[in-house]
Amino acid sequence: MKILSKDQIYAADKATEQAEAIPSFNLMERAGGYAFQYIHQRLQGQPVQIKIFCGIGNNGGDGLVIARNLVENGYSVKTYIVNYSENRSEDFLNALEELKKKTTKWPEVLKSVADFPEIAPEDLVVDCIFGIGLNRPAAVWVQQLFRLINESSAYTLAIDIPSGMAIDQIIPDSEVVRATVVLTFQTPKLAFFLPQSGKYINNWEVLDIGLDRNYLNSVKTKAQLIGKTEAQQMYRPRQKFSHKGTYGHALLIAGSYGKMGAAVLSNKACLSSGAGLVTAYSTRQGLPILQTSIPEVMVVTDRHTGDFIEEIQFDIEPDVIGIGPGLGTHKSTQKAFEEFLKVNKTPLVLDADALNMLSENKALLDLLPKYSILTPHPKELERLIGEWKDDFEKLEKAEAFSAKYDCILVCKDAHTIVVFEGNYYVNTSGNPGMATGGSGDVLTGVLTGLVAQGYDPLTAAIFGSFIHGRAADIAINHTGYEGLTAGVIVEFLGQAFLDLFHEPEKQPQK
Numbered sequence: 001m002k003i004l005s006k007d008q009i010y011a012a013d014k015a016t017e018q019a020e021a022i023p024s025f026n027l028m029e030r031a032g033g034y035a036f037q038y039i040h041q042r043l044q045g046q047p048v049q050i051k052i053f054c055g056i057g058n059n060g061g062d063g064l065v066i067a068r069n070l071v072e073n074g075y076s077v078k079t080y081i082v083n084y085s086e087n088r089s090e091d092f093l094n095a096l097e098e099l100k101k102k103t104t105k106w107p108e109v110l111k112s113v114a115d116f117p118e119i120a121p122e123d124l125v126v127d128c129i130f131g132i133g134l135n136r137p138a139a140v141w142v143q144q145l146f147r148l149i150n151e152s153s154a155y156t157l158a159i160d161i162p163s164g165m166a167i168d169q170i171i172p173d174s175e176v177v178r179a180t181v182v183l184t185f186q187t188p189k190l191a192f193f194l195p196q197s198g199k200y201i202n203n204w205e206v207l208d209i210g211l212d213r214n215y216l217n218s219v220k221t222k223a224q225l226i227g228k229t230e231a232q233q234m235y236r237p238r239q240k241f242s243h244k245g246t247y248g249h250a251l252l253i254a255g256s257y258g259k260m261g262a263a264v265l266s267n268k269a270c271l272s273s274g275a276g277l278v279t280a281y282s283t284r285q286g287l288p289i290l291q292t293s294i295p296e297v298m299v300v301t302d303r304h305t306g307d308f309i310e311e312i313q314f315d316i317e318p319d320v321i322g323i324g325p326g327l328g329t330h331k332s333t334q335k336a337f338e339e340f341l342k343v344n345k346t347p348l349v350l351d352a353d354a355l356n357m358l359s360e361n362k363a364l365l366d367l368l369p370k371y372s373i374l375t376p377h378p379k380e381l382e383r384l385i386g387e388w389k390d391d392f393e394k395l396e397k398a399e400a401f402s403a404k405y406d407c408i409l410v411c412k413d414a415h416t417i418v419v420f421e422g423n424y425y426v427n428t429s430g431n432p433g434m435a436t437g438g439s440g441d442v443l444t445g446v447l448t449g450l451v452a453q454g455y456d457p458l459t460a461a462i463f464g465s466f467i468h469g470r471a472a473d474i475a476i477n478h479t480g481y482e483g484l485t486a487g488v489i490v491e492f493l494g495q496a497f498l499d500l501f502h503e504p505e506k507q508p509q510k
């Protein structure tokens with residue numbers, strides 16, 4: 001699903017008005033009307049006190065249209081205009097006129113804290129104070145209203161975007177309405193998926209307000225949401241006349257004393273995501289561990305006998321190499337890693353300690369083959385690209401890094417974002433149970449396994465992140481969040497593949 005930017009949303013509005021030859025107020029009527037239908041279908045006339053807080057722009061105008069529809073259908077509605085500015089938009093004024101025609105209970109105008117109404121926990125709050133137009137911190141008294149809403153514990157439906165949240169920046173130290181549900185127009189907003197802003201949202205749903213299809217189909221967006229539909233299109237079915245050679249040979253360089261589990265997990269995940277052959281490269285000490293825990297995997301070891309990998313030398317010709325899980329950053333391993341990068345021509349997936357070694361010696365980044373996949377968690381990412389001021393700047397820096405080194409960055413987080421060639425692919429699968437040791441090792445194995453089978457590196461990164469999270473989503477039905485372990489994620493990888501072709505995706509995606 002495309003994630004439109006602020007400018008693209010305004011352009012889509014214009015394109016719709018032109019294509020349908022309608023004034024902009026019709027679009028507001030439509031958006032507000034659909035939002036009303038959404039509320040009406042759920043309330044079915046129940047006598048809930050609805051409090052609608054409207055700003056003075058078009059988000060506020062939507063609120064007034066919702067209010068009018070609710071009044072016309074007999075609901076108990078109190079409408080408030082949050083007068084944060086005198087610059088009322090034209091369509092806001094149109095919507096106000098239409099509301100005034102239908103009710104003698106005109107909206108109350110709020111100008112300061114003294115004007116705030118009480119909000120009871122059983123009220124339904126509809127938040128239409130700011131939409132995507134917010135571009136700076138709201139006035140202090142307006143932020144106090146956001147706080148009042150948040151502290152009320154009333155069910156809060158935010159229209160388009162929670163007030164106080166900007167679509168394209170993080171406004172520091174600013175209160176944001178905590179939405180129970182965000183009913184967002186036409187496309188989800190990137191801010192919903194970033195940790196600093198996404199934390200304010202429990203759930204979001206897209207409301208199709210019928211923006212111009214031609215525009216939506218042709219517009220190229222920087223960000224895309226990756227759900228089941230997108231993942232299905234990336235899947236490469238297995239061929240009947242195939243053999244293990246068809247699905248490639250992966251090599252995983254992983255493990256050190258006390259961290260052999262990372263090697264086991266990544267190798268198992270690589271096998272379970274469909275690689276034809278998997279070879280583990282590890283320390284000599286790791287040999288019995290690997291051979292007994294995964295008999296399907298072949299093992300090549302360092303000729304030295306120490307606790308860490310000291311040399312990376314093998315005489316096989318893998319199609320892809322995954323490197324990093326549990327390696328440690330011992331001096332001898334660093335040297336081996338550097339020597340390996342100098343001669344290596346095979347596609348790479350780099351994780352964990354391989355990333356840490358790259359961060360410590362950035363000159364090594366120039367040795368990476370084109371389209372290497374790097375899978376940093378937030379701390380590893382920071383070591384690679386430097387500190388960022390907020391989550392939007394993080395993405396910009398990740399983009400610049402990926403362009404500089406021609407690599408694919410898989411920025412792991414609650415919503416993992418794959419960054420490549422100026423595009424962001426936002427993953428929707430996964431859950432908080434995955435915040436457990438070893439789940440990153442599993443991802444490395446999955447991505448390596450997919451590249452081995454012939455998925456191009458970008459597709460492997462996007463599709464593999466989805467499958468990894470999906471396996472965990474299926475697994476928690478059996479384990480719960482707390483009981484989920486990385487090993488269980490591996491066991492459910494097969495289910496995640498099967499699930500691609502089960503029921504269609506339901507809204508909301510997460």
Ligand SMILES: NC(=O)C1=CN([C@@H]2O[C@H](COP(=O)(O)OP(=O)(O)OC[C@H]3O[C@@H](n4cnc5c(N)ncnc54)[C@H](OP(=O)(O)O)[C@@H]3O)[C@@H](O)[C@H]2O)[C@H](O)CC1
Pocket residue numbers: 009010012013027028031055056057058059060061062084085087089129130131132133134135136137138139159160161185186211
């Ligand atoms: N296609 C669609 O999705 C449609 C969306 N609609 C709705 O329209 C809003 C966007 O409306 P807009 O009028 O552009 O913006 P807002 O209502 O969010 O904000 C109004 C103005 O407030 C000013 N502003 C911004 N930040 C602040 C602040 N901190 N304090 C005070 N004022 C602020 C800003 O104007 P400035 O000139 O002062 O910068 C805003 O313009 C969208 O979210 C949907 O709800 C349409 O109804 C239908 C189509």
Ligand SMILES: [K+]
Pocket residue numbers: 059127128129130131158159160161162163
């Ligand atoms: K809003």
